[in-house]
Amino acid sequence: MATVSMRVNGKAVSADVEPATLLAELLREKLGLTGTHVGCDTSQCGACVVHVGGKSVKSCTMLAVEADGAEVKTIEGLAENGQLHPVQEAFREHHGLQCGFCTPGMIMSAVDLLARTSDPSEREIRDWLEGNLCRCTGYHNIVKAVQAAARAGRE
């Protein structure tokens, strides 16, 4: 067992974990943050994307001990003071989700994209989302939602 400490969604947390425990497992099973989903075992689907140190990371591919001391943000921590993040708002407004399973990872990934570039082209959005699989939407409304969130962010 190892003890890890980090800030998750602004709160200091610590937990005893097996060395092989993944960050996704720590979040879901020890901290009860089940908004982060696990959809594959090869780091392909992106349902597990969270932010570590402000950058999007597949939490199924990072050991919990690697996040020791880090600042972690999950989908549960994205809305602040009861206000949805503009990307969350845009996904709802533009029907960017259906079953909702890929949605947390998709939103966390899109938030990172818009932090890096405020005016991405359609091609840049589609290429950025290469690591996030969605089986429901055909990506049409996800791309529309990210475009809308980018517009809202620039206004």
Next chain:
Amino acid sequence: MANQGIGASVKRKEDLRFITGRGRYTDDISVPGQLHAHVVRSPYAHAAITAIDTSEAKNAPGVVAVFTGADMAADNVGSLPCGWLIHSKDGSPMVEPPYPPLVADRAKHVGDNVALVIAETRQQAAQAGQLVAENIEYDELPAIVSTAGAAADGAPQVHSEAANNTCYDWELGDKAATDAAFASAHHVTTLDVVQNRLVPNAIEPRACLAEYDPATGDYTLHLTSQNPHVIRLLMSAFVLGIPEHKLRIVAPDVGGGFGSKIFPYAEEAMLLWAAGKLGRAIKWTAERSESFMTDRHGRDHVTRVELALAKDGAFVGLRVATIANLGAYLSAFGSSIPTYLYGTLLAGCYTTPAVYVEVRAVFTNTAPVDAYRGAGRPEAAFLLERVVDVAAREMGIDPVEIRRKNFIPEDAFPYQTPVALEYDSGNYHATLDLALEKSDYAGFETRRDAARQRGKLRGIGVSTYVEACGIAPSSVAGALGARAGLYESAQVRVHPTGSVTVYTGSHSHGQGHETTFAQLVHESLGVPVDQVEVVHGDTSKVAFGMGTYGSRSLAVGGVALHNALQKVIAKGKKIAAHMLEASDADIEFAENSFAVTGTDRSMAFADIAFAAYVPHNFPHDQLEPGLDETAFYDPKNFTFPAGCHVVEVEIDPDTGAVEVVNVTVSDDVGRVINPMIVDGQIHGGLAQGIGQALFEDCQYDPESGQLLTGSYMNYTMPRAADLPFYNVGNHVTLCRHNALGVKGVGEVGSIGVPPAVINAIVDALAHLGVTHIDMPATPERVWRAIRDAQAAKA
């Protein structure tokens, strides 16, 4: 208040929980003291199990129990049942080999369930599972995975009771009339097509959490299911014998289904049984590699199709011979997909007078095959829309004109096809014209020339499909072999203060029923959608339900809800008549208010609801308290969505890479309740259809039977960068036999678009001599087709 009724794009009520991470999927649910299960799976496609030694695993840290097939057999656990009996041409019933949840003596596909390990943690279960796996002795046997080769003499036999691996040899249509049409035809076009095997790949893996309370005898199963009541019925009546009233199944938020979560699976049977034996809760969640190995797969046909034509291009006959791969076992609806959801659609949109189809269904050492988005109808649409295109080219007729010429005309509905179905409504010319206009079909050659300047080969393809939704009625399905009825239930509970809870047997796993069904309530009762709660997916709350598949939720479940709402209005009128001292016949309900005709006396809906529960002066011999109505709806017929899909592609001739540059569709899905949601359903279907056409292909090694595409590393899922925006439109004709005029939208994208993609690719390459290309049209396949065509010309 903004319009919230039929036709309004109301934003989804369910979204807030999903965008904030507060959805509750099965794996998110935990109970105190729960154990974890790990399934030990066969590493071989076909092997005799000669010995299993579980002693080492049983002594491993945290292990509570290890079970084998012998343990389940000793408890008389039943076989996973098949829900549709098909008869062969000769009248004999299909062969139904047993499908044990845990195999005792022989594994029949890679991933077949051999042992179940229960431990305190998931890691301990997995580690002990490895110890079991190391202590199983197998005698590996020859395997057969080939669809085309399974019935050949000398092929390895999957089940001793199924000679030549044949489950059934079925036919539909008039063979003599079809043969006669071919004998006198001016032209015959013949095409061999392969329907590639697909893995559904809902992004949420299958999962279950089984609980047993020894004090009450109650079982509870949280499950990733599209139809929890069906699972309860099958587990109770056929597999485990748990009394139905002692088994509660909850399908909470479910992360996509696409068919794969319809069926009873071995894991939930094993977990319920083990929870009962141990008196502890047990959870299991599939890893993605297990999903690839053990989720039900889709499609997997090989077909020869022949189209007979008159000199003017009129279709005079269609003959189809298909071998359909069922996998290693008969899945719950596996037998019905390549028969009554396939052969019956082979008239397509056309007046072809004679159609004959024969289907041999075969067992192989592969994962069982069952319904996947479209289920039989994409297979039918693909071969029809391909052979029509090939015939048009061979005869020098424009592919659009040959379709127009053979369409069932608008004034011919209802139209009886030669393959059992009666289409109730449609306007195929209108959907075609709309798609051609919206795609600027007429201007295509300019775009082709422009692409050529850029070194790209551009092609355009059209498909015009019809499909069948909402399998019905129960009497017809029963006559054709269904072992279930196919209706739906809805309950409308009006609360004393006028808000409403709907209990529906339909299940939403992405479709947005919580919004669409609330809109139906608003349309009928005037209650705002935010005062309507839609409850689904819990057998302890919903009376009964056949669930969601075959695009049936609105066409069957929605109409059941509509009927229950009319009962609420009828009861409300009785209450209003009493309260307003008028006769029932004089009460009108409109705009949220019950009024006495021709007077200014009226009562608001909420006041009637309150009176129903505070019946201080009701004449109780004539008027019951309460406002809570249930309807079961069994449709009169299938519904028949149809449409036209137009696709343009650009191909890089040096690499064979295909880019989809335009997808324009015009679908007739009947009356649209929420256009935003309907468009979203079409988008998703299109992506899956393009996935089948260009990317997805489940492959087993032909010798060893090993699954070669067992992860997202080697099974190509369509990604955002692979797909364009879709240009979606619709032309509505109303369903004539249900009260809402609705047809169904869930599957049209995956049905209509694959042949349009392939038609576009062949159009781009036709000048080189390419006449056909199999799905998926990968860069390698396209490159080889170009090279082979050039070599043939040289």
